[in-house]
Amino acid sequence: MDQLSTGVPVMIHLETHIKQDEDVSDYRLDVDGQLVQMGSNLYLRYLEPNKETGEQTPVTMKFTPDGEVHLTRNAEAELRLHFVSGKRVTARYNTPYGIMPIETVTPYLETSFKEKPFSGNVKIDYLLYANDDLVGNYKIRLQFTA
Template sequence: MENNRIEVNVDLDMSVFQAGEMTHTKISEPGKFTRMGNAIYLQFNESMDHDDHASILVKITENGDIHLKREAKSTNLASMLYFTNQDRNAASVYTEYGVMQMNTYTKDSLVEITDEPLHGKINIDYDLIYDNNIVGNYKFRLIFSV
């Protein structure tokens, strides 16, 4: 399976508590799973309004850290978030007005992947922090399978 791209089905459930309001987003999309060296990559698109989409790339490093990149070219919005279980990491949110430097604090993370048949789960509970203030609490639940 080394360096091979495998077609998978991706189900993502995201809960966000921000400014006193809870929102939920559910995504079911086809995606691609790739192993390169000791890293794992999961790539898929998030369908948006007006036949548009955002590209999402999830990377799981050899030591279990998770990198999450989301880019929506039509809206000029992108983010690069890093997660280390029970630790704080730098994050960048790119807008049409410039780059906002933020932090994530990963309260809990879990990665489980089995090969026969290929199936996986990635859970991340985190806070998004700007200027030492928590701007949102997030629950990221992703399941993929062939």
């Protein structure tokens, strides 16, 4: 685990299932990333490509020792989601027009990590709310291996 303090390259496989009203979409991504340990937290960082614009969005997932997960996407609008198993928590969406208050409800959250080779498996099912209105139902499945 000592090399984690300087960062370890990892291969990431991400699948996202999104249901908004009657629309359902699936997204898959295989990308290189980096895993870093800072204090007792693990940080997974990668660049998410946008096929339409060719730009890349920096994404960071923070894993805390108590099982919480924080997801940050730093695009034109910065999205900060916070997942706590079985709880409704406040998140933040910074748009060019101001901050939009949002909340996540996470009925299912599972993270598991192995040391040799260093790898991880993350499963998050969450509901996203804006102004108490349900925006969508999301499922994230992410695996990474050093």
